[in-house]
């Protein structure tokens with residue numbers, strides 16, 4: 001059901017990419033949990049600090065970015 005895929009509507013302008021969009025990780029961070037190593041994006045995607053992702057439909061995405069981003073964030 002479409003309703004379950006969009007638990008919240010995006011309030012940003014321009015709107016964030018949806019969880020199924022190719023650039024879904026470009027959505028704004030709405031909840032950051034650095035002590036637990038993950039952030040929740042506006043579109044419901046959870047991004048882990050190793051760049052792995054958990055999509056709202058429970059699909060997982062393997063880490064896919066160079067590690068320099070970790071160094072940058074530390």
Ligand SMILES: [Zn+2]
Pocket residue numbers: 010011012015016027028042043
């Ligand atoms: Zn948004």
